[in-house]
Amino acid sequence: MAGLAGTSIASGQVAGLRSATPRDLQNLVGDGRRRRILLRGGVVLSLDPRVGDFEKADVLIDGKTIAQVAPTISAGDAEVVDCSGTIVMPGFITTHHHHYETLGRSIIADGRLNGVWPEETYGTVVQNIWTTGRITEPGTRGSPGKVIWDLGRVPYDPEDLYISEVVACLSEMSEGVTCGTDTSQANHTPAHTDAMIKGLMDSGRRSVFDYGGGTDRSAEGFPFEAPGAMNDTTKGVGRLAKTYFSSKDQLVTLGFGGGPGPAFPGAPYTGFQLGRSFGAFLNSGTSFSGWQVPIVEAAADPRNGTDWSDVTRVHATHLQDEPLAQIGAGSSGYPNKSDSKFWEIWRDRGAHVSLANVIEMAMGHGMPAFQQALNHGILPSLSPDVDTNMTTDPFSLMRGAFCLQRALANDLAFKESNPGNLPIPQLLTSRQCIEMVTIAGAAASGLLNKVGTLTPGKEADIVILEARSINTWPMNNVPGTIVTMMNPRHVRDVFIAGKVVYWKHGLVGWNVDRVLTQVQQARDRVLARINGPAKVGKIPKYNNSFADPYRPNFLESCCFKGQNKASPEYVLRP
Ligand SMILES: [Zn+2]
Numbered sequence: 001m002a003g004l005a006g007t008s009i010a011s012g013q014v015a016g017l018r019s020a021t022p023r024d025l026q027n028l029v030g031d032g033r034r035r036r037i038l039l040r041g042g043v044v045l046s047l048d049p050r051v052g053d054f055e056k057a058d059v060l061i062d063g064k065t066i067a068q069v070a071p072t073i074s075a076g077d078a079e080v081v082d083c084s085g086t087i088v089m090p091g092f093i094t095t096h097h098h099h100y101e102t103l104g105r106s107i108i109a110d111g112r113l114n115g116v117w118p119e120e121t122y123g124t125v126v127q128n129i130w131t132t133g134r135i136t137e138p139g140t141r142g143s144p145g146k147v148i149w150d151l152g153r154v155p156y157d158p159e160d161l162y163i164s165e166v167v168a169c170l171s172e173m174s175e176g177v178t179c180g181t182d183t184s185q186a187n188h189t190p191a192h193t194d195a196m197i198k199g200l201m202d203s204g205r206r207s208v209f210d211y212g213g214g215t216d217r218s219a220e221g222f223p224f225e226a227p228g229a230m231n232d233t234t235k236g237v238g239r240l241a242k243t244y245f246s247s248k249d250q251l252v253t254l255g256f257g258g259g260p261g262p263a264f265p266g267a268p269y270t271g272f273q274l275g276r277s278f279g280a281f282l283n284s285g286t287s288f289s290g291w292q293v294p295i296v297e298a299a300a301d302p303r304n305g306t307d308w309s310d311v312t313r314v315h316a317t318h319l320q321d322e323p324l325a326q327i328g329a330g331s332s333g334y335p336n337k338s339d340s341k342f343w344e345i346w347r348d349r350g351a352h353v354s355l356a357n358v359i360e361m362a363m364g365h366g367m368p369a370f371q372q373a374l375n376h377g378i379l380p381s382l383s384p385d386v387d388t389n390m391t392t393d394p395f396s397l398m399r400g401a402f403c404l405q406r407a408l409a410n411d412l413a414f415k416e417s418n419p420g421n422l423p424i425p426q427l428l429t430s431r432q433c434i435e436m437v438t439i440a441g442a443a444a445s446g447l448l449n450k451v452g453t454l455t456p457g458k459e460a461d462i463v464i465l466e467a468r469s470i471n472t473w474p475m476n477n478v479p480g481t482i483v484t485m486m487n488p489r490h491v492r493d494v495f496i497a498g499k500v501v502y503w504k505h506g507l508v509g510w511n512v513d514r515v516l517t518q519v520q521q522a523r524d525r526v527l528a529r530i531n532g533p534a535k536v537g538k539i540p541k542y543n544n545s546f547a548d549p550y551r552p553n554f555l556e557s558c559c560f561k562g563q564n565k566a567s568p569e570y571v572l573r574p
Contacts, residue, residue, distance in 0.1 A: 017166065017518065019511040027079045028500045029508065037061040037498070038075050042083030042464065043478055046454035047090055047438055053478075059088055061460040064498040069454055085468030086492060087478060089434075090453055091178025091461040092394040093441025095354040096210075096283070096314045096383035099168035100161050100186040100196065103523045104130055105387045111559040113363040120559035122363065126388050129530055129539065130155055131186065132215040152535035153222070154188045154215050158195035160522040161186055165199025167519045168387070170510060172205065173501050175393050176463040176491040179206035181255060181283060181354075181383070181445060183314070187214030187226045190239070197244055200252050204501055204509075206461060208445050209244075210255035210283045211237050227258060230269055230277055241278035248279075251497060253446070256280035260298030272304045272311070281446035282311045283354070299345045308349035312444040314383065316342075316353040316373065317366030347376040352444035356385035358400040363389055370405050371425045381444035382436050398433040398483045430479035460498040465490045 021029050028037060037060075044057040051069050058073040059066065104126060113122045128135045133151035156164075165182065172180050182200060187193045192214065200207045216224045228236015237256055245254040256278070258271020267274075275282050298304055346353065357368040363386075373380040382401060384392035405428040412418045412425070442452025451461045465486060467475045472485045494502035501508055530539070 017511055017515050018509055021509050022503075025500065025503055025508060028081075028503070034063040035061075035498070036063075036067070036076070036078035037495075037500075038073060038078040038080045039083045039088050039462070039464065040075075040080050042086040042088035043467070043475075044069060044454065045087060045089040045434070045478060047435065048453035048455045051453070051455055057088075059454060059462065061462070061495065061498045064459050066454055066456050066458055066460045066462075068456055081464075081493070083464055085466065085473075087465040087467050087482065088454070089463055089465065089482075090438045090442075090451065091463045091494060091496065092176045092437045093179040093381070093445060093447075093452060094172070094177055094383045094392070094394060094397065094437065095181045095208075095312060095352075095381040095441055095444045096183050096356055096385055097168065097172075097180050097392060098185060098386055099165045099180075099182040099199075100156065100184065101126065101130075102164040102168045102171070102387050103156075103160065103519065103526055106390075106558075107388050108558050109389055110557050111363070111389065113365055122386065122388065126386070130526065133530070134215075135537075135539065148537045149534055149539050150536040151529065151532070152220055153217065153529075154186075154192075155526045155529045156186060156188075156192070157525070158189075158191045160526055161192055162195040162199040163515070163518045163522045165196050166203050167515060168392075169200060169203030169205040169207065170507055170512075170515065172392050173203070173494055173496070174491065174507060175395075175488040176465070176494055176502075177205075177392065177394055178461040178463065178494060178496050179208075179441065179445060179447065179451060180392075181208040181210050183210045183212055183257065183283070185212045185214065187212065188217065188224070189214075189222050190225050190235075193225075193240065197240070197252065201244075204251070204496060204499070206251045206447075206451065206496055208253050208255040208281060208283065208447075209240075210257055211240060211280070212257035227256075227264055227271070227274065228278075229267075230263075230274055237274065237278050237280060241280065245279070254278070254280045255283045255446075257283060260295075260301065260304045270298075270301065270303050276305075276310070283314065283444075295342045295345055299349070306349060308346075308351035310446055311349075312352040312354050312381070313346070314354045314385075315356060315360065315365050316346075316369045316380075317360055343372050343376045343378075347378060352440070353378060353380045354383045354444055355380045355401075356383045357404060358390050358396060359383075359385040361400065361404060368401070368404060370401060370428065371408070374426065379432070379435055379440040381440040393488050394437050395483070395487045398430075398437060401436060402428050402430065402433050402483055430477075430483035433483045434479055460495050462495040463491060464493040466492040 039059040041056055041058065044054040044059060046053055046069055054071060057069060057071050060068040060073050060078060108120055108122065108125050111120050111122060111125065131154065133153055133155045134147060135149040137146040137148055182196065184196050186196065197209055200209055214224065214226050218224045225235040225239065228238045232238045233242040241254055256275030258275050260270050260272050263269055263271045263274040272282055353373055355368045355370065360366060360368045370380060382397040384390060384397060409425045409427055412422055439452045442448040450459050454462065465482065467473060467481055469490055472481055472490065475481050491502065492505060493500060
């Protein structure tokens with residue numbers, strides 16, 4: 001595929017995705033001069049106990065930062081934004097999301113992580129077909145495995161990744177998510193990586209680019225550079241650090257998906273060491289090698305250090321070492337004791353977790369580990385993970401956490417449901433759920449010094465939620481309104497580093513229609529490649545929606561045709 005590795009990506013501006021700033025916003029957006037904006041008269045949740053929360057207050061933005069939060073602030077030369085009837089709070093922050101999968105939105109909505117192949121699963125449809133362009137025999141996923149279908153290339157070109165990233169960011173900005181982590185498992189060539197980073201940077205959202213894996217097709221002539229090597233700035237993480245992340249004072253920062261084991265097979269240093277040597281935050285736990293090392297062993301390895309406040313583990317399911325741990329009981333009893341070595345290490349070293357709670361519930365990762373985290377004094381952050389199965393909407397994440405934890409606790413409160421008399425886990429509050437997608441999100445992104453609370457001196461990442469709305473008013477409890485009542489339609493305005501990026505329910509400076517056209521065209525290009533001639537075999541046709549040629553099953557269940565046999569047929573009664 002000539003040109004694949006060399007495709008250069010035009011910026012959003014050049015590609016015609018941007019639009020002019022509306023006239024009424026000129027004063028807010030400014031022309032590069034330092035601007036002051038006064039958010040006047042909203043309910044203010046600073047989420048910083050030293051600042052406090054207010055039934056009514058003003059927030060002054062000065063350039064990039066929050067200058068003041070107080071009951072009344074004189075406007076002076078500031079542009080005044082009327083925030084009466086709104087909640088003014090820190091922007092939402094999620095901590096694990098594969099942006100490149102935006103093209104495959106809800107493609108396997110009914111699908112699970114793994115299953116009996118060739119059931120349509122994340123492993124087969126998303127990772128094999130859409131990501132690597134290669135299917136191996138059942139049970140041999142990954143290498144070496146017996147290849148039964150192979151395109152000879154990955155289905156995505158860099159330009160497809162670029163638009164995917166832009167849409168992922170704009171979409172989340174419209175939902176009030178001012179910062180997200182892009183877990184980039186599409187680093188197939190340096191050009192693919194560059195396109196993803198460019199998409200993040202062009203979007204104007206705050207992001208952690210979590211440098212993860214890709215499909216090594218160097219045998220077919222495509223250059224492959226991941227993960228890079230210590231002291232080497234010509235490839236992999238070292239190249240990225242030098243090219244894009246020499247400054248920390250920018251919206252996009254560097255993460256690295258390496259673990260506490262060898263950075264790559266045979267490496268004399270660990271993934272933690274490699275990432276840290278280039279100033280990267282250590283996320284994911286789902287990329288590269290290095291997470292296969294038992295956590296107790298990894299913690300005993302002096303090369304990994306003892307301060308793990310720069311480490312976030314994604315999907316902390318099934319990390320307990322005794323069977324009852326997930327609901328928090330533990331043989332020693334809730335709430336102070338647990339036998340889980342993983343969680344003790346995580347607590348003692350100040351590390352973070354990212355629970356993709358709604359995805360984990362839907363796709364079979366295991367029970368989201370809220371109780372385990374809370375038992376160890378860790379406030380988990382939340383993440384949407386994959387658009388192939390679920391929304392990125394932060395209200396869904398908060399509500400999912402709130403209801404799941406209560407379902408577990410409330411069920412155990414019934415004697416019939418709890419013959420073993422397990423201790424009943426604590427309920428989550430609305431406020432705790434809000435803290436998970438703000439403070440905990442910032443901490444699990446290595447950015448709590450910059451964002452996560454409305455604290456003077458921090459950068460002004462702010463969401464303004466419309467509470468005076470037909471389906472939320474009158475407002476009687478502020479955290480409850482956010483977690484149990486609201487959805488993305490209540491997001492009115494969004495600021496990132498003091499800049500308005502979403503205003504009166506619309507993205508600022510983007511031609512959304514063109515963006516949507518381009519993302520659909522990218523989806524169609526990728527699909528055409530998948531359905532095109534393969535180097536080896538063809539996509540197998542089975543009794544489910546693996547059609548030939550393969551395309552998403554548009555109107556029926558994507559994944560369960562005759563596979564859900566546990567329950568009797570039900571009768572529709574129209
Ligand atoms: Zn993931």
